[in-house]
Every structure is written in structure tokens, then in C-alpha cells.
Amino acid sequence: MTERINPHDALIWVMVCVAAVDGEMTNAELHTIGEIVKTLPAFRGYDTNKLPDSARACGAMLHAPKGLEEVLKMVSGSLPDGLHDTGYALACELAAVDAKLAIHEARLLQLVRDGLQVDRLTAAAIERAVEARYRKL
Structure with missing residues (x-):
């Protein structure tokens, strides 16, 4: 059986996963997590x-x-259904912080989306909104 964490930690953990997927957590990513929280x-x-x-x-x-795999199971099992799209949105926010989406980040977002069972239409809307928020002049 997969261990449970509280919903706040589940949201934090999904952000940490995205920030850490490239092997380093930048100051910008850490700052963003702090501001979101x-x-x-x-x-x-x-x-x-x-x-x-x-x-x-x-x-x-x-x-x-x-x-x-275990972290994503814990996140999914610990978030109430009404916060699954929030978890995916936060994952997208962290992926957007460095203004480039590497292949490993895209793959992780897919795993998060699937694990949280966020439907494609909702995911596309979230992705588009995050893209618009982080667009530079």
C-alpha cells in the first residue's frame, strides 16, 4: 500500500518533482515554490x-x-479529486519558470497528468494559461 501525505505536501511534492527533474533546483524554482505556498x-x-x-x-x-513512481502514487492518493487539476497546474507553473520545456520535463508533466487523471481538455487549458502567464515581451 502506498503511504499517504497531507494534501499540502502532495502539492509541494509535485512542484519539487518538476523542479528536480533536470538534476538541479534553481533559485528561481525554489523562489516560485515559496511564493506559491x-x-x-x-x-x-x-x-x-x-x-x-x-x-x-x-x-x-x-x-x-x-x-x-512512488512519489507520484503518493501525490495522487493524497490529493482530493478537486485538487488534481491544481496539482497539474502547479507542475506546469514550475516547468515554465525557466522559460524552456526540456524533454524530461515534458515527460514528467505527462506522468503527472496521467497519475492525477487530468483529462486532455483540462490539461490543454492549464498548459495554455501557464504559457500565457510566462510569455516574455
Whole structure:
């Protein structure tokens, strides 16, 4: 049986996965995660002092055998259905931070979308909205 984490941590873990997929977490990605946790209504009531511990716990899980698979199962099993699209949106936000979508990020987004069972139409709308938000002049 897959372990459960709280919904706040599940949202954080999905962001950490995307930020870490290329082997390094940039300051911009870390800053974005922090700002999202501080400002989004989904994190209302979350103690932001727990953010570093949550990110470290996710990182430790990712380094275990089949770590990514387990993390994605935990995220999916821990998020209420109404937050699955939110989880995918946050994954897309992190992928957009560095203004380029590498193949490994695209593949991870596909795994997140499938794991959270976000339908293609919803996923396309989220992707388009994130693309518009991060477009540069």
C-alpha cells in the first residue's frame, strides 16, 4: 500500500518533482515554490516553516529505487479529486519558470497528468494559461 501525505505536501511534492527533474533546483524554482505556498488559497493554513522539510522528504523519496513512481502514487492518493487539476497546474507553473520545456520535463508533466487523471481538455487549458502567464515581451 502506498503511504499517504497531507494534501499540502502532495502539492509541494509535485512542484519539487518538476523542479528536480533536470538534476538541479534553481533559485528561481525554489523562489516560485515559496511564493506559491505563501499566496495560493490551496495553502491557506499551511505552516510555511514546514516547507523545507517537506521538500527534503520528497527529495529523499525521489532518490529511492522507483522513487518518482512512488512519489507520484503518493501525490495522487493524497490529493482530493478537486485538487488534481491544481496539482497539474502547479507542475506546469514550475516547468515554465525557466522559460524552456526540456524533454524530461515534458515527460514528467505527462506522468503527472496521467497519475492525477487530468483529462486532455483540462490539461490543454492549464498548459495554455501557464504559457500565457510566462510569455516574455
